[in-house]
Amino acid sequence: MEHQLFVWVDLLGTFAFAVSGAVAAGGRRLDLFGVVFVSYVTACGGGVIRDLALGAVPPVGLSDWRYLATVVLAAGMGIWARPLVERLQHPIAFFDAVGLGFFAVVGAHKALLHGHNAELAILLGMVTAVGGGVVRDVLLNRVPIILHKEIYALPALLAAAIQVMGQRMEWWVTLTPWFAASVCLAVRLLALRYSWSLPPVWRKAPPQ
Amino acid sequence: MEHQLFVWVDLLGTFAFAVSGAVAAGGRRLDLFGVVFVSYVTACGGGVIRDLALGAVPPVGLSDWRYLATVVLAAGMGIWARPLVERLQHPIAFFDAVGLGFFAVVGAHKALLHGHNAELAILLGMVTAVGGGVVRDVLLNRVPIILHKEIYALPALLAAAIQVMGQRMEWWVTLTPWFAASVCLAVRLLALRYSWSLPPVWRKAPPQ
């Protein structure tokens, strides 16, 4: 039952990221296949990297039809409900924030499930959460947003850490993931609302 | 014997993709090492991703010397026969189309050989076929062609599906791969000849 819960949380995150991916892809004149592909990579890329790092092959995002079906559904919505989505102010960012927390939790949980240490669980939680977005940005030929824009990876890191602590201390097992993901969502939305961001390390490029 | 056939089909695809990769790399003022590297990545990148996803490590493209030798030979031809290649109208596209079908077939076959389901076999067939080209385009710093240009990944998907059906239904085992690859080549060449392409999903970029 517990395991089943994480599959559903994972599919919710997949849906959120796939919508976000489809919308991001829309700015680039991609064709229908391209939009679905970018949507899929955004949604499942982080999980695939996590599964490869855990040796949990084949990656569940590739072998479980529910992930592909979720992506196709979400990409369809991202395309079909486009006029609606456009009127929302930060649509990509919002769906990203929802998926971010879910994925961080699922990634950390899966690493612990495979018997690995807390460091790996926290790092892979973050990789699961931000990996898809990084691959999406690389495919769309731009510097990944997480490297220079608003605070993004830190809430994921926080959610993964809460999940790891929760499992180690045996907090209420059904509640921990929702709590961790909510903290992530809250921090991320606050960061967006108040434009929190880390300053660039160097103001001007050095002569190279 | 059956297994041996797939190795030869795989090497043929490797040769085709390596020539295509070398020619594509030529447009970018890369040095000799760079051309061979891009050629290798184009030819073996998809297969390496497939092998990682199957847990078939080390990836055969890295550990079997015949792949490296084929790439070096093909890259040499792509460089040496350049004036000839330039006079052909769509040289990159043609070699790509040949490799596309072979790789889709080999990828799907290998996934089934490892005992996985039809979905994974079809997806990994496509990944084997288009993965190398995606990595090539990422290295050459451009949006992958499969996301916005002519119909490209769909013939690979088709070939992988035919191969999976053929193996499930126990069609003539020696003929199925050639048939599947030929369908892929035909569809791809028709798409090129008549400029079939999926329309961009959105005509103009949204305000972001």
Place this chain on the structure above:
Amino acid sequence: MEHQLFVWVDLLGTFAFAVSGAVAAGGRRLDLFGVVFVSYVTACGGGVIRDLALGAVPPVGLSDWRYLATVVLAAGMGIWARPLVERLQHPIAFFDAVGLGFFAVVGAHKALLHGHNAELAILLGMVTAVGGGVVRDVLLNRVPIILHKEIYALPALLAAAIQVMGQRMEWWVTLTPWFAASVCLAVRLLALRYSWSLPPVWRKAPPQ
């Protein structure tokens, strides 16, 4: 003891690459997280690819806290000692050259340790050495330096080959890695000093 030696050599290389990564990231207005992330990817990316290809999961760069600690320390230095680093003429290149040899040696050694053949060991030695830099360049949205600039991957290939020969011929086991890495460093620095480079394969881009 022998194994322990390679861990230290690996951490030295990690330090060198992380400084180089932090400095390279500095030219792009990344925030603090972005610089540490790029630094980490530059330092550990090649090793992670190697470990995935060997099936040595989870990759040691992710699961062993010493790598992360080394990267954070080195990135801090790359940021804090920036004014100093800027006055050095080829700082990125120098730290790269140091890491290059160490990583080629460690990668080749690890592949042999897993019982694989010489070809795989030499290729994975090179991948370990140049992989992180390639991923760094892809993230920073530029064509990887190894594809078009000075002689870079060849010294790594040389070091990996020396290490493989040394282990096969049972040379003095403690000395071989230092010798191989020194040859790599020397060739690389000579290539930098005298601007050795392979010529671009084609002077002008073909009409495409």
